[in-house]
Amino acid sequence: MSAGARVAGVGVLTGWGEGVGALPPDARVAAGGRAVIALGRPALDGERFRRATRECLLGVAAVHAMLREADLGRDAIRGERTALLFVTAGAYGASNVEFIVAGGIVGAGGASAGRSEGGLAQERRGIVGAGGASAGRSEGGLAQERRGSVSALHFPYTAPSALAGEVAIEFGLTGAYVILIGGAPATVDALWQAGRLLAEGRCERALVVAVETFEECETLWRRARWALPAPLVEAAACALLVAGDAPAAYRAVAAAGPLEAAAEARAGRTLAAAPLIALALARAAGEGAARITGTWRGRTAGIELEISGQTARV
Amino acid sequence: MGRGGEIRKLPPVAAGVRSRAAALLVAAAADLCSRARLDAAPERIAVVVGTALGGVEELERALECDRTARRALDALYDAPAHALAGWLGARGPALTVSVACASGATALGVGADLLREDAADLVVAGGYDILCRFVLRGFDVLRSLTRERVRPFDRRRSGLLLGEGAGLLLLARERDARGPRLGRLLGHGSASDGSHVAAPDPEGRGLDAAIRAALTAADVVPRDLDFVSAHGTGTPVNDRIETAVLRRVLGPRAEAIPVNSIKGALGHTMGAAAALEAIMCLLAAREGLIPPTAGYEEPDPACGLDYVPGACRAARPRLMLSTSLGFGGCNAALVLEGA
Numbered sequence: 001m002s003a004g005a006r007v008a009g010v011g012v013l014t015g016w017g018e019g020v021g022a023l024p025p026d027a028r029v030a031a032g033g034r035a036v037i038a039l040g041r042p043a044l045d046g047e048r049f050r051r052a053t054r055e056c057l058l059g060v061a062a063v064h065a066m067l068r069e070a071d072l073g074r075d076a077i078r079g080e081r082t083a084l085l086f087v088t089a090g091a092y093g094a095s096n097v098e099f100i101v102a103g104g105i106v107g108a109g110g111a112s113a114g115r116s117e118g119g120l121a122q123e124r125r126g127i128v129g130a131g132g133a134s135a136g137r138s139e140g141g142l143a144q145e146r147r148g149s150v151s152a153l154h155f156p157y158t159a160p161s162a163l164a165g166e167v168a169i170e171f172g173l174t175g176a177y178v179i180l181i182g183g184a185p186a187t188v189d190a191l192w193q194a195g196r197l198l199a200e201g202r203c204e205r206a207l208v209v210a211v212e213t214f215e216e217c218e219t220l221w222r223r224a225r226w227a228l229p230a231p232l233v234e235a236a237a238c239a240l241l242v243a244g245d246a247p248a249a250y251r252a253v254a255a256a257g258p259l260e261a262a263a264e265a266r267a268g269r270t271l272a273a274a275p276l277i278a279l280a281l282a283r284a285a286g287e288g289a290a291r292i293t294g295t296w297r298g299r300t301a302g303i304e305l306e307i308s309g310q311t312a313r314v
Numbered sequence: 315m316g317r318g319g320e321i322r323k324l325p326p327v328a329a330g331v332r333s334r335a336a337a338l339l340v341a342a343a344a345d346l347c348s349r350a351r352l353d354a355a356p357e358r359i360a361v362v363v364g365t366a367l368g369g370v371e372e373l374e375r376a377l378e379c380d381r382t383a384r385r386a387l388d389a390l391y392d393a394p395a396h397a398l399a400g401w402l403g404a405r406g407p408a409l410t411v412s413v414a415c416a417s418g419a420t421a422l423g424v425g426a427d428l429l430r431e432d433a434a435d436l437v438v439a440g441g442y443d444i445l446c447r448f449v450l451r452g453f454d455v456l457r458s459l460t461r462e463r464v465r466p467f468d469r470r471r472s473g474l475l476l477g478e479g480a481g482l483l484l485l486a487r488e489r490d491a492r493g494p495r496l497g498r499l500l501g502h503g504s505a506s507d508g509s510h511v512a513a514p515d516p517e518g519r520g521l522d523a524a525i526r527a528a529l530t531a532a533d534v535v536p537r538d539l540d541f542v543s544a545h546g547t548g549t550p551v552n553d554r555i556e557t558a559v560l561r562r563v564l565g566p567r568a569e570a571i572p573v574n575s576i577k578g579a580l581g582h583t584m585g586a587a588a589a590l591e592a593i594m595c596l597l598a599a600r601e602g603l604i605p606p607t608a609g610y611e612e613p614d615p616a617c618g619l620d621y622v623p624g625a626c627r628a629a630r631p632r633l634m635l636s637t638s639l640g641f642g643g644c645n646a647a648l649v650l651e652g653a
Binding site: 080084089090092093096097099100101103105106150151152153154155156157158159160161162163164165166168169172173174175176177178179180181182185186189192193196202220221223224225226227250252253297299301 | 370386413
């Protein structure tokens with residue numbers, strides 16, 4: 001059993017491109033006033049992905065990016081000895097909004113108000129029933145309501161666990177898992193959990209995956225711009241942790257560190273993905289260890305992790 | 315109430331608690347605080363809550379009528395946990411776990427890990443979920459809702475009914491526990507099916523692995539178990555798979571001990587379910603009474619265990635197993651010990 005955890009690979013996809021080499025020196029300048037820097041929908045082969053949401057595909061793509069960065073094949077992570085930890089602040093938002101609109105849960109007025117503000121699900125709206133809003137609790141369920149255009153599989157994909165599920169299916173991961181919701185501290189918490197699972201012998205390797213999407217819910221995020229100044233940069237990242245020599249020093253309440261600021265300056269606001277981008281920056285810079293911190297809703301958490309060497313430098 | 319078990323009236327809560335989900339969570343916390351003192355420095359008190367839906371009702375409102383920034387932020391799934399932490403005055407970690415209907419069990423496990431790590435001295439942990447149009451619509455589209463009564467493990471079972479609720483427990487290290495205690499969380503385990511986003515693995519392999527992991531973590535063998543609180547949704551597939559897994563993992567012990575599901579009485583409370591079931595287990599041990607599986611009347615040959623039919627059973631289980639499954643192929647198990 002190992003005493004600690006070591007970062008053996010980090011894959012990063014952002015609205016700027018793949019890897020930390022694609023990050024601009026200053027994200028605010030590079031954004032040029034844009035509120036959201038989108039990442040697009042990954043092109044993944046397979047009928048199985050036909051129904052998958054963009055955020056699910058981004059999760060899968062992030063793991064592929066990590067495998068490329070670490071020069072590993074997919075068999076290196078398959079099986080019950082790989083733990084999966086997924087973190088997001090809001091990547092479920094797009095599928096939630098789509099389900100609400102396509103399912104006729106909000107009335108026509110509400111949905112159209114959203115669209116006129118800047119396009120909530122404007123490309124993917126379904127049937128928005130004017131009577132939908134009245135059919136809720138007061139009528140004791142939704143049996144009498146029109147079913148709109150939602151399909152049976154639509155609803156499960158609104159759950160954050162759908163993303164972890166798709167990643168698990170794609171890579172054959174059947175080990176322990178945790179899904180945490182929140183900004184950057186939740187990712188630090190996930191890195192800590194990964195270290196615990198490794199130290200206790202509950203897994204041999206752990207994937208910490210973070211995905212953030214903003215494009216479909218840009219209107220909603222804009223409303224919160226006082227709390228989250230632009231640019232919001234979509235990101236999907238994955239870190240591979242394996243057994244290491246040094247214990248992962250976790251601080252549930254910490255002071256913000258310099259890598260946190262560096263990751264935001266280079267990448268922009270990436271919420272839960274930020275600590276993994278910071279890890280990638282440290283790894284690309286050849287650091288042997290890194291102190292990763294993350295701040296969200298007034299809390300800062302931190303962790304110190306051992307990092308495997310990487311020859312490429314940014 | 316219709317096809318969902320809605321709580322008609324929540325107790326009044328403090329100003330600043332805006333969403334119904336947060337209000338429900340705070341109401342549960344108020345009840346907890348009336349029974350146990352949070353006797354630790356604020357930065358050493360953590361909050362870990364599980365939820366399948368978070369603040370999605372606030373998203374409905376944000377899309378429908380309320381364009382304020384606060385409503386938009388309240389729509390994020392972690393908002394109710396932070397509202398709870400604020401209400402408690404807890405300044406330690408505030409974690410939201412969302413592994414669908416296994417969220418409550420996973421939250422309790424993460425909370426216990428925070429104590430082992432010495433990242434907190436007290437953890438308020440559990441789960442919650444409210445009923446809203448979103449979730450009613452979702453399960454309706456899935457055709458998972460029964461038109462009849464919820465009948466876990468019964469031959470006539472035809473689906474679930476939803477409920478809403480919140481269950482919170484105060485976790486402390488053994489040496490720090492003050493006052494009467496309900497019991498101990500000995501171990502927890504989780505595993506992914508890796509097979510389907512919406513349906514459980516036909517062989518229940520993830521649940522099998524989660525139970526084995528929890529037993530190993532607790533250093534408990536199947537013959538030591540006295541009682542199983544099953545996920546038991548009342549859907550044809552879940553109950554059959556769960557029974558098969560219990561038989562496979564527990565061996566002959568599965569036939570010898572009571573197995574219940576309280577979803578026939580409470581409905582499926584999603585993120586709250588496993589937390590409420592853990593509380594039920596601990597109260598069963600304290601009171602010497604195991605609640606029946608409400609709605610279970612006619613045995614199904616595919617589900618042939620002792621499901622506690624009819625009425626409460628006089629028994630005082632000491633070691634108990636609780637199981638949970640959720641969308642995305644999530645499985646979790648807890649091993650609990652009565653005080």
